[in-house]
Amino acid sequence: MIVDGFKIEPQQDLRGANLGRADLSGANLTGANLTDANLACANLVGANLTGANLTDANLARANLVGANLTGANLTDANLARANLVGADIDDEQIDVDDDVDDANLVGADLTGANLVGANLARADLTGANLAGANLVGANLTNANLARVNLVGADVDDANLKGANLAGANLGGAYLVMVDLVFVNLMNANLKGANLAFANLMNANLEGANLEDACFYFANLSGANLSALYGDPVDLETNLSGADLSGADVMGANFMDANLSGANLSGADLSGANLSGANLSGANLSALYGDPIVREERRDTNLTDANLARANLASANLTGANLTGANLTGANLTGANLTGANLTGANLTGANLTGANLAGANLLGADLTDAYFTGAILTNATMPDGTIHA
Numbered sequence: 001m002i003v004d005g006f007k008i009e010p011q012q013d014l015r016g017a018n019l020g021r022a023d024l025s026g027a028n029l030t031g032a033n034l035t036d037a038n039l040a041c042a043n044l045v046g047a048n049l050t051g052a053n054l055t056d057a058n059l060a061r062a063n064l065v066g067a068n069l070t071g072a073n074l075t076d077a078n079l080a081r082a083n084l085v086g087a088d089i090d091d092e093q094i095d096v097d098d099d100v101d102d103a104n105l106v107g108a109d110l111t112g113a114n115l116v117g118a119n120l121a122r123a124d125l126t127g128a129n130l131a132g133a134n135l136v137g138a139n140l141t142n143a144n145l146a147r148v149n150l151v152g153a154d155v156d157d158a159n160l161k162g163a164n165l166a167g168a169n170l171g172g173a174y175l176v177m178v179d180l181v182f183v184n185l186m187n188a189n190l191k192g193a194n195l196a197f198a199n200l201m202n203a204n205l206e207g208a209n210l211e212d213a214c215f216y217f218a219n220l221s222g223a224n225l226s227a228l229y230g231d232p233v234d235l236e237t238n239l240s241g242a243d244l245s246g247a248d249v250m251g252a253n254f255m256d257a258n259l260s261g262a263n264l265s266g267a268d269l270s271g272a273n274l275s276g277a278n279l280s281g282a283n284l285s286a287l288y289g290d291p292i293v294r295e296e297r298r299d300t301n302l303t304d305a306n307l308a309r310a311n312l313a314s315a316n317l318t319g320a321n322l323t324g325a326n327l328t329g330a331n332l333t334g335a336n337l338t339g340a341n342l343t344g345a346n347l348t349g350a351n352l353t354g355a356n357l358a359g360a361n362l363l364g365a366d367l368t369d370a371y372f373t374g375a376i377l378t379n380a381t382m383p384d385g386t387i388h389a
Contacts, residue, residue: 001027020058060109080111084118187228187235207235210242217246226273227256245287246298260311266298275308275326285318285336 001008003022010030017037025045032052040060044067051071060080067084105125112132121141125148132152142162149169161179166186170193177197187207196216200223207228228235237257246266256276266287287298300320308328312335319339327342329349337357344364351371358378365383377388 003027074105074108076107077105078109079113080109081113082110083114205237208237210237210239212241213239213243215242215244215247218244218248220244220247220249220252223249223252225257226253264300266300268301269305270301270303271305272302273306274310275306276310277307278311279307279315280311280313280331281315282312283316284320285316286320 003024004019006014006017006019008024008027008029010028010032012029012032014029014037015033015035017034019042020038020040021042022039023043024039024047025043027044027047029052030048030050032049034057035053035055037054037057039062040058042059042062044062044064046066047064048068049072050068052069053073054077055073055075057074057077059082060078062079062082064082064084105120105123105128108125108128110128110130110133113130113134115133115135115138117137117139118135119139120143121139122143123140124144126144127147128145129149130153131149133150133154135153135155135158138155138158140158140160140163143160143164145163145165145168147167147169148165150173151169151171153170153173155173155175155178157178159179160183161181162183163180164184165188166184168185168188171189171191173190173193175193175195175198178195178199180195180198180200180203182202183200184204185208186204188205189209190213191209191211192213193210194214195218196214197218198215199219200215201219202222203220203224205223205225208225210225225237225239227237237254239254239257239259239262241261242259243263244267245263247264248268249272250268251271252269252273254272254274254277257274257278259274259277259279259282261281262279262283264282264284267284284300284302286300300317302320302322302325304324305322306326307330308326309330310327311331313331314334315332315336317335317337317340320337321341322345323341323343325342325345327345327347327350330347331351332355333351333353335352335355337355337360339359340357341361342365343361345362346366347370348366348368349370352375353371354374355372356376357380358376359380360377361381362383363381363385367383380388382388
């Protein structure tokens, strides 16, 4: 097959070839060397590019619908506005004895690319630019997306289970109901992202920027949202202003995280580690009249949570369940604990100056060295069972 003077066949050396706008539909380019080739606007529908070397190739606006890119090397390739609907970039069928590189999209430019339903399982997209790309229904299972730019990308219904998104930029991304189980989002930027109903069970979010992100009724059970300590600098996980209302964060790790001004109303934080966390001005009150769960009232559950040394100054804990919680040395100055359940809680050395504990239940709580200067205890049940006047 000859196209524009170039022989199109497997294993062919096509380095630097100018095939812009060429019709290569159904072409067999298995193992071909297309390094630095110009394939801009080319028709590669159904083409076989298995094991091809496309390093630095220009595939901008190329049509790769149904193309087979299994094991192809796309390092620094330009795929801006390319159409990869249904393209296969999975290494699953590669025999490890064949010595074929895994799908390589390191540093590739996929700005605005159409990757609807594309199979990118286990692909290496480290440092790739996927800004504005359409990844609806794409399979990114166990893919390496470290430092990837996904700003404005649509990943609705994409499968990201086990993917590495460390340092990725997902600012403002739409991730509603996306499966992110065991995903690595360490030091990722998710500022303003929408993760409502997403499944982040056991995900790693250490040092991530989650400012103003929406986790409405998301599953964060067992997730790690603690500060990231190490070289070169320590990074707190920033959840300031985030919406975690109704979220499941059972057993999650929020150690030293910034949750100032966050909305945690109706969240289940039972067994969560919030030691050293900043919850100043956070809303931990009950969630009323939510249309999703159709409950008249859903209390915030902090049963057995670790809030040692946590900053809860001016936090709203109205009606919260803090049964057995560890509040040792916590800062609760000016906090609203009206009707809160603190049965068996440890408040040793806690600062409750100016706090409102009207109607709260402190039965069996440890108040050793706690400060109650100016606190309101009207009708509160005291540790010994007596009712405060």
